[in-house]
Amino acid sequence: MASNGSAGIRDFPLDPGIFLDEDLGSDWYIYEPTESAAPSDDLFPGVIPECHPTVSPRMYHTCMAPISLAVILALSFLVKRRRLHLSCCNGVPGLLSPANFLEEESSRGPAVAVFGILFSSLCQLVLDKEPLPLASPSSHSAREYWKILALLYYPAFYFPLLACATSRHRLGYLAGSLLAWGHCLVHVWQKVECPQSPKIHRLYSLLSHVPTVLSLLLLSLWYPALLGRSLRGDSPEREIPGSGYYRKYLKAVLSKRGRKGSSVPIEESLQSRIRSYLRSYIYTPEEGFRIPLKLVVSLAMAVIAVYQVALLLLVAFVPTIQIIRAGMTKDIVVLLVQFGLVPSDNPAVPGDMEKELRTVRHYLWSLEVCYICSLALCCLLTGAVLLRTLGAHRSNLRALYRGSVLDVFSEPRSLRPSRSAVVCWMSFASFQAAFACLGLLIQQVIFFLCSVAFTFLVVIPLQTGTGSLLFGILRNMWPFWLALLVAILVQHLLAHSQFLEQHSLRKELTNRRALYIVTFLLFPTNVLLGVLAGVWRVVISGLYNAVHFCRLDTSLLQRGVETFDPGYHSYCHFLKVEVSQGHPLMKAFCFLLLQRPEMPALPRDTRLEEGLHLLHHKHLAPGKARIRRIRARWCLAYTLLRNPSLSSSRKTALADASANGARLGVPKP
Structure with a gap:
């Protein structure tokens, strides 16, 4: 029987009866069975030939890496370090900054775009056999060293795409336009020539490059717009970056708004509470406040991380379960029936297994539906949680701006930067992306197992009209569950009618002797209720922590040990650096000093302060x-x-x- 089963697994595409009542005409899957006979190799990724584009990845990096290096070195002469050598060519050339993260720049899309390109390259780096396109690893052990080198290569490779804008010069905008166009044309041309790839799934390479292509298209439009504004004479380099935002923030703080009536309602209906709870997940911009650039980048990277991980989970599982469902034969069903995994009316007749074959295929289809539904639910929950963090970030920053430290932290803390604060500020966006990836993986495992258990213990038995293990437990233990329910109801009724005495303004305990007697008599019953409550505590805490794993503004640990949570620890130090170095009122004060009118010089008096x-x-x-x-x-x-x-x-x-x-x-x- 084992030989017949292996032969059936190997030659099942040659049997046309296998695919009866089976509609697999979806373009998503990689291994669709065809109507005509096909060789068995069609079920494996090797059926998709290797595609070699005109501009190969090695040629692309070999040409663009020297150009990027030359651009960044040429633009470095626009930035002079005059404090080092003033007599040497009017200052020493300095390296450009990728972005002013602690300043409020007018445009944040380019920073998000370049970080998205970099993160997508990291996702490709983990799965590629050749992590560094400029060289091929000689062995598997050498590939790990090339991956470490690629972690430093890709940031340097895409560094000029963002640094060209910080020069605030027409040459920088022109160089940025040329680089963005070059990167965008090569990526689009490669995907047009080779839309399918044998790696994991034929469409995985194309879909995983969607964030990269969209980011490059944004940069290709943004740099020419900056260049056009610079040629017209209204370029932003004449203004101090972020000065307009700080003025608006100062006006919003100093403006007086009258309050009509009480701001807190005395009694709120259930509908209004549900509406306010749903609105808490929707971030509405407020006048005079803007989320810092580093927070915007971190949340955007979390969204891209969710997309990349969800795509990988989808294409890694769904085509595989589709292959198994299409290749299921009667010989395999006989083995499953003998092991008791599939119910059968006639287990002694192995030749007639049409009903059991349809049952097994239905089970596999149910697994596929459970997996897709749980993945979609995980993506929606993660997106909602990330959207709600925007409101938490705004409330925390505004509280720290006005000095209310205890409204954010559980204990008084100094807002001055430290060594660990600077390190956490640098790694905050990376932590947010990594926590989003891990949170989605944990959620997918938990929700998939829960959906499978609910499907096979409740839904399928109800459809087929057969009994299940869960129904058997409930049917055999109904007196136990009824006793626990009666004990709960009795305690609540006695507490309401006999053990509480309602006064005009307060409630007091009464009938204490009866209370003590009932407490002693119901002690064993309450122990069993405590076991159920403990199980529910484990379940609800696991679900809550899995859903909120990607949130760094809340700790998964209780107060007192919350500093052991690395995500929350990095978030607290990140807030310290943002508030101490990017306080809007402090920046507004500095701009007021820079813009005050010129006054005639006065005799200098050392006894008076400058103020x-x-x-x-x-x-x-x-x-x-x-x-x-x-x-x-x-x-x-x-x-x-x-x-x-x-x-x-x-x-x-x-x-x-x-x-x-x-x-x-x-x-x-």
Whole structure:
């Protein structure tokens, strides 16, 4: 029988009766059975021939890597380090910055696009046999060293795509346009010539490159737009980056809005509570506030990570289960019936297995449906959780901006940067993408197992009208479940009617002797209820932590040990750096200083501080200049008083342990 089974597995495409009542005409799958007889090799990826595009990956990287290096070296002469050697060619050339992460730039799409290209390249790097396109590994052990080298190569390769914009020069915009067009044309041409690939799935290579192509298209349109604005004379390099945002934030903070009535409703209906809960998952922009660039990049990378992992899980499982379902034969069904995995009316007649064959195929189809539904549910839950984190980020940042440290952290913390804070700030976006990948994998395993258990224990027995293990347990143990239910109802009724006495303003315990007697008598029953409650606690905590695994703004551990959570630890230090280095009021104050009108020089008095020079100048310009100067001084004074980053530096707070976040006491004379 084993030989017949192996022969059936090997030659099942030659039997046309296998595919009766089977509709597999979907273009998604890689291994569809055809109507005519086909060789057995059609079921394996080797049937898709290797495609060699005109511009191979090695040729592409060999040509573009020197061009990118030449562009970044040429643009480095636009950035002068004048503090190093002022006499040497008006300063030493410096390397361009990829993006001003601690500044509020006007455009964030290019940064997200380049990081998306880099992350997609990392996903391809994990699965490629040749991780470094410039060289081929000689052995399997050498491939791991090439992967480590590729981790440094790809960031350097795509570095000029983002750094060309930070030069704020027409040459940089022109070079960025040429690089973006070159990368985009090569990627699109390669996918047009070779849309299918034998790796994992014939469409996996094409679908996994969708974020890369979209990002390159965005850069191909954005750089020419910047170049056109620069040629027209309204280029953004004449303005200080982010100055407009800081002015809007300052106006939003200083504006007075009247409140009509109470802001908190006394009694809220169930419908309004459900509506407010659903609205908490929708991020609505607020006037005068903008999410920092690093947070935007981290969330975008999490979304791309979810897409890449979901695509890999889909193409790795669904075609495989489709092959097994299409290749199921009567010989294999006989083995499954003998092991008791498939119910059979006539197990002694192995030749008549048409009904059992349809049953096995239905089981495999149910597995496929469970897998796809659980994967779709995991993607939706992860997307909703990531969307809700935007509101949490905004509330945490606004609380820290106004100095309310205890509203964000469980204990007072200093907002000054440290060594670990800088390290966590650098790795925050990477952590967010990695946690999104792992969270989706964990969710998929849990929800797939739960859906399979529900399908085979509840749905299929109800469809076929047969009994299942779950129904048997419930039927045999119904007195036990009824006793537990009665015990719960009795305790609630006694607590409501006999053990609580309602007064006008409060409730008090009564009939204490009866309460003690019932407590003692129901102790064994409550032990069994505690076992069920413990099982439910494990289930609900596992589901909650699996769904919220990708959130770094909340710890999966309780307070006191939450610092052992690496995700939450990195998020807390990330907030420290963002608030201390990118406080909008502090930046607005700096812009006010840079934009104050020129005043005649005064005799320098070393006994006065610079702030007194600004506030006690006697020669005032008439008209609008005087009004503008008064408004600027008032905003400066208000900013200095309300800036929490400066509170710990005041004389009255130097000896106070509750500085930087807590309220300061009345200064002693």
